Amino acid sequence: MKIEQYILLMIILIGFISMPLVIPTIKTTQPYSVFNTKDEGCSNFLILMHREGNVKPLIYPYKDTDLKENSVLFIIGPDVDFTKDEGELLKNYVSSGNTLVIADNFNRGNSILKYMNISERFSNKPLYDIIEPIALYNGGYILLKNPTTIKDISNTNGHIIISSSASSNIINYPKPNNEKSYPLMVEKDYGNGKIILISDPNIFTNQLFNTNKKFLKTYFNYSNQHSIVYFDEYHHSDVNPQNIATIVVNSNNITPKFLSYLSIIVLIIVVILESDKLQTILINRIHNIIIDIANMVGNNKLFKYLTEENNNINDIKFYNLDDIAKKYNMDKSTLYKILSKLK
Structure with missing residues (x-):
């Protein structure tokens, strides 16, 4: 194998080892993003939904063809405004029999409610509760972090799930005579589908996930009802394509130390592949050295040394081995060692 082939082998190995490092990874600290693994992210909820069925985050503007029938779409803490066209798209999506979940407190959730002609609104006013941060529902409670309330549901077909x-x-x-219960989660029919409004997106976050997991798993159990669960990431400012720079490549693991270890691995592979060839070259080299010694000192003297057991290399005078040592780029003691091994 030529030196060029060794270099090519090393390049190929570096390519295979570093390949996983160049697969794009979405790295974000965006609150309520399913790609955020920190406290404010919703990655644990994504995993929970994945165990229940198929999930698909949407990071690009979605069209009718992107949203399949018999599905549910989560919009959690959007901080990018919706457009009228998106409102029309979602009206058709829900009316045809799908489910839309909008969880918001002080962001852009009301923009989609306006374009869908839904009377309910997130009040955008902070809720204070003596027993905060606990919210009650039929069968238990969940933890909240920064809730608002849902208003204007008295004249609609909204059904309060959590208050x-x-x-x-x-x-x-709250003060005496200035306190009451407020709706925090509302479910309502919309055409053949359903809309769920939640006034605190924090119930989905990793920080509160362990406490709220039971409710989330029970209420949002879509494994037998929906073929796919969508997560709207396009309306998160740090995840949508206009900030695509958040997709990064981590190549910090390719260090000089890593390359030195890789070189040793390549050397071992080469030695294994070339062992037979090296052995043949070495044998031929020794054979040529012995022939040169025999020609120089005489075949009889060399034969006598190799066949008589009591002969010691120091007792037999080999003349002019310096020329042979110089020819093969070795010292005279190395030649003596070769002869000793042959004896």
């Missing part, structure tokens, strides 16, 4: 305690108030802390 605050009776000792709550908005804008200011």
